Amino acid sequence: MTRTDKETLLAVEGLGIAFGGLKAVNDVSFEVKPGEVVSIIGPNGAGKTTLFNMISGVYRPGSGRVRLGGEDVTGMAPHLLARRGMSRTFQNLQIFQSITVLENAVTGYHLSERGPILADLLSLPSSRRRARAAETGARDLLARVGLERAAEREAGNLSYGSLKRLEIARALALDPKVLLLDEPAAGCNAVETEEIDHLIAEVAASGVAILLVEHDMKMVMRISNHIVVLDHGERIAEGDPAMVSRDPAVIAAYLGADAEGIHADG
Amino acid sequence: MRITPKLATLLVLAALVAITPFFFPSGYYYRVGALIFVNGIAVTGIVILTGYAGQISLGHAGFAGIGGYACALAPVHLGLHPALAVVLGAAVSALLAYLVGRPILRLKGYYLGVATLGFGILVSMVLNNERDLTRGPDGIDVPELGLRALLKDQGLNLTNGEFWYFFCGICLILGAWIALNLHDSPAGRALRALHGSEVAARTVGIDVARMKLSAFVISAVYASVSGSLLALQNKFITPDVAGFMHSIEMVTMAVLGGVGSVLGAILGAGILTLLPQVLTVFAEYEQMVLGLVMVLVMIFLREGLLPSILRRLRGRGE
Numbered sequence: 124m125t126r127t128d129k130e131t132l133l134a135v136e137g138l139g140i141a142f143g144g145l146k147a148v149n150d151v152s153f154e155v156k157p158g159e160v161v162s163i164i165g166p167n168g169a170g171k172t173t174l175f176n177m178i179s180g181v182y183r184p185g186s187g188r189v190r191l192g193g194e195d196v197t198g199m200a201p202h203l204l205a206r207r208g209m210s211r212t213f214q215n216l217q218i219f220q221s222i223t224v225l226e227n228a229v230t231g232y233h234l235s236e237r238g239p240i241l242a243d244l245l246s247l248p249s250s251r252r253r254a255r256a257a258e259t260g261a262r263d264l265l266a267r268v269g270l271e272r273a274a275e276r277e278a279g280n281l282s283y284g285s286l287k288r289l290e291i292a293r294a295l296a297l298d299p300k301v302l303l304l305d306e307p308a309a310g311c312n313a314v315e316t317e318e319i320d321h322l323i324a325e326v327a328a329s330g331v332a333i334l335l336v337e338h339d340m341k342m343v344m345r346i347s348n349h350i351v352v353l354d355h356g357e358r359i360a361e362g363d364p365a366m367v368s369r370d371p372a373v374i375a376a377y378l379g380a381d382a383e384g385i386h387a388d389g
Numbered sequence: 390m391r392i393t394p395k396l397a398t399l400l401v402l403a404a405l406v407a408i409t410p411f412f413f414p415s416g417y418y419y420r421v422g423a424l425i426f427v428n429g430i431a432v433t434g435i436v437i438l439t440g441y442a443g444q445i446s447l448g449h450a451g452f453a454g455i456g457g458y459a460c461a462l463a464p465v466h467l468g469l470h471p472a473l474a475v476v477l478g479a480a481v482s483a484l485l486a487y488l489v490g491r492p493i494l495r496l497k498g499y500y501l502g503v504a505t506l507g508f509g510i511l512v513s514m515v516l517n518n519e520r521d522l523t524r525g526p527d528g529i530d531v532p533e534l535g536l537r538a539l540l541k542d543q544g545l546n547l548t549n550g551e552f553w554y555f556f557c558g559i560c561l562i563l564g565a566w567i568a569l570n571l572h573d574s575p576a577g578r579a580l581r582a583l584h585g586s587e588v589a590a591r592t593v594g595i596d597v598a599r600m601k602l603s604a605f606v607i608s609a610v611y612a613s614v615s616g617s618l619l620a621l622q623n624k625f626i627t628p629d630v631a632g633f634m635h636s637i638e639m640v641t642m643a644v645l646g647g648v649g650s651v652l653g654a655i656l657g658a659g660i661l662t663l664l665p666q667v668l669t670v671f672a673e674y675e676q677m678v679l680g681l682v683m684v685l686v687m688i689f690l691r692e693g694l695l696p697s698i699l700r701r702l703r704g705r706g707e
Contacts, residue, residue, distance in 0.1 A: 179592065205594030217592070219585035222578075230582045234594040236575040240603055243574030244567050250574050257575065297593060 131190075132157050132332040133209075133301045138177055138187035139356075147173045148356045150187070153349075155301065155332040160323065162335040162343045164367075165353035166376060171336045172214055174353070175305050178334070179211045180204050191301065206234060208300035212290040212307060214336070220279035225258070227278050227289055228265055231296025232257035264292040268322060284315040291322060301332045308339045320346060344368065352376070395569040398652045402565055406558035410551075419550030421666050426557035427618045428642060428658040430564045434611025435643040436654045437568055441577060442604035443584035444494070445502040448509025449639050452482040452609040453616030454516055454631025458523060460620040461531045471534045475617040479610045486609035487602065494601040497587065501605070509636050516628035528627035531620045553622040560618060564611060565651050571607075572651075580604055612639070634676065641679045645686050647693025656695050 133155040140148050148170040155161045163171045176182040178189050183198040190196065191207050199207075210231075219227050229236070236257035242250040265271045268288040273281060278289065287307055294302060304323065308316040320342050327333050327346075337343050343350065343364070350367040352360040354376040360367055367373055392400075409422065431453060438444050459478025463469040469477060485508075493504045516523050523529060537552040547555070571577040583590035583597045590597050620626040629635065638661065646657025661682070665672050690697045 181588065201588075201591035202594050202596050205592060211592050213589070217586045217589035219582050219589065221585060222581055226578060226581075230578055230590070230595075231593050233575065233579055233582075237579065238575060240576045240607075243576040244571050244607070246570035246574065250570075253575055254573065254578075293589075293593065 130156065132192055133178070133334065134188075134190040135174075135178060136188040136190070138174065138184050138189065140173060140177055140182060140185040146356050148177065148353075151351070151353065151356075151358050152187075153351045153358075153361065155334055157300070157332050158327055158330045159348045160327050160333045160335055160346050161349045161351065162337060162347040163351050163353060164337070164340070164343055165359075168355075169353040170356040171353055172305060173356075175211070175303055175334075175336060179209060179303055205297060208297075209303070210294040210297040210299035210301070211303035212287075212294050212305055214305040214309065216283075216286050216290060218278050218286050218290060220277075222278060223274065224270060224276050224278050224281065224289060225261055225265065225274040228261035228292050228296060229254075229257045231264075231293035232260055234297065261292075261296060264296055265289075267295075268292045269318065284311040287311060287315070288319065288322075291319070295326065299331060301334065302326065303334045305336045306338060307335070308337060308342055316342060395573065398569060399562060399566060401652060402562050402655070406555070406562065410554065416548065416550050419548070419554040421663065423550070423553040423557045423622055424619075425659045425662045426554075426561040427615050427622070428639070428662050429561045429655040430557075430618065431612045431615035431639050432643045432646075432654045432658045433561070433564045433568050433651055434608035434615075435639050436648060436651050437571060437580075437611070438604050438608035439640070439643060440648040440650070440654070441572065441580040441584065442601055444601055444605065445499060445640070446505040446605070446608070446636070447502050447633075447640070448505035448507070448512075448636050449608070449612045450616075450631050450633070450635035451505070451509040451512035452486065452612035453619070453635065454512045454628065455482045455485070456613030456616030457531075457620035457626040457630045458516060458529075458616075459613075460617045461529045461626050462522065464532045471532050471621060472536075475614060475621075478617050479613045482609045482613035483606050486606045490602045490605040494605065495598045501601075505636075506633075509631065509633060513628055513631040513633070516631055523628070526628055528625055531624050531626055533624065534621045557618055557622070560614070561655070564614070565655070568651050576600070576603065634679075637679060641683055644693060645682050647696040649692065650696050653693050653695030657693065660694075 131154045136152050138148060138151050139146065151174060153161065163174060165171055173182065177184045180199050180201040188195055188197050191209060196204060196207065219230065236253040238250060238253050262271065262274065265274055268291060270285060270289055270292065273285065281289065291307060307319050311319065316339060323333060324346055335347065347364055350362065350364055351358055352367060352373050359372045359376060360370040410419065413419065431449065435449065438446055456475070456478035459481065460471055460474045463474035463477050464471050489504060489508050493500050517526050536556065537547060537549065540547060579590065579595045579600050583595055583600060587597050616630055619630060642657040642661045643654040645660060646655065647653025665675060686693060
């Protein structure tokens, strides 16, 4: 399958933002299509998370456009983006610590389970039905990420790797068209990384467009269809894994930091 | 049938309301009980706002004032039945909460605390100074609800103290039921989620500003109904009901008992309502004691009395 077969789902056009005169991200463009894994890589401080935050509505871009399914969604509030099928995870986990693992996953169903608040206050059958459906879905998702046994535990007590998977489960609960994953394997051991790796491949195979920021180069080279390389906020290279790993500019940017890891030897 | 935490809470409340009168040394304690229930209703609203949604109000007594004075004024000036005056007061409170909360709750942080502080002071000033309407600081008479006479016709003869005790008790159980329904519902889950992380709540599609506003409006209705019940049972109301101290009392009761737990917060209301009745010296030092309770709870029992006790019991059970 070539990249041109399908309609573009997420298009980033000349996106940029400056913080106090410093250009954190400058004129970055790329596209993500359904079923594709597109990875953003680059040294620390290259602007990857900033780019994510602009796409997902956490920051308002200083310049450029974000299009989702053809619609201009630049700077749109995150909850409205969620309604349009965008879902994300965070580099430094955003888990609801004091509620159970199951409830964390259920919150991912907010858009499908919400209803008139009066029905919720009076616990009308319609409200209970909505809640029950969300809970059933959440239990299935927890099983899919291997957390079904931890369902009733308080989320704050889980290991880091489990929380990472819980966050992915919650993001999947939205039934997203586009999924943004910010370092899903960071801090995970080899086994956990492989599990997340499989999960991402599986989700992409189901037709979801995936945008990934990840430091684990083996993982990136293995699962990406397309890679965008950032350095100092600028796009310095773009292409499939083999192309990117041979690119002189990319090797130069990584020299001293991770020059070995860039080769697709995994 | 499985005993859910919701059912357990309601059973405990119902048992307390039904059984404690057998231990009352005198009729006077019906009145104390009714006061506890009235405060319990207001505090249940605080649980929704602060415990679920993580927002702070320092002017909730303003809504109690509106509820109370609605019962004094609407029957006289609008010819409404006192029961409808309760509804009118709740509607006005809800509308004002909406108007105050809408612009404020779009902002992140503690702006609601500051804005409600101003709101409470404003209501209190109006009640004190609009003498033509409210008769000022001396207070104003409130008409009879009339339900007791109705029950008497049906053959149920209760003293005034008994009637208000059971009536407020039933209202409290109803209010607790609604708050507990909300807790486990989709909307309640969204509130508790945004309390945990607003960023994450937004990414799952929760309209954070709107949900916070809903919680604020609902909690304002609780405070308003509480003020109405206070006015109706006393057949008299003064602007003190809307005073700053009353707002602080509500928050302290909830925090003492456990702001995340309906039963805990009601326990807090019970303790702080009972204390001045038992220790008459307490009245003189009320402000000092409230402050001390706040500080001690924050240092030693961050979750409040009941959740801390339950946690300890559960820890021992394992």
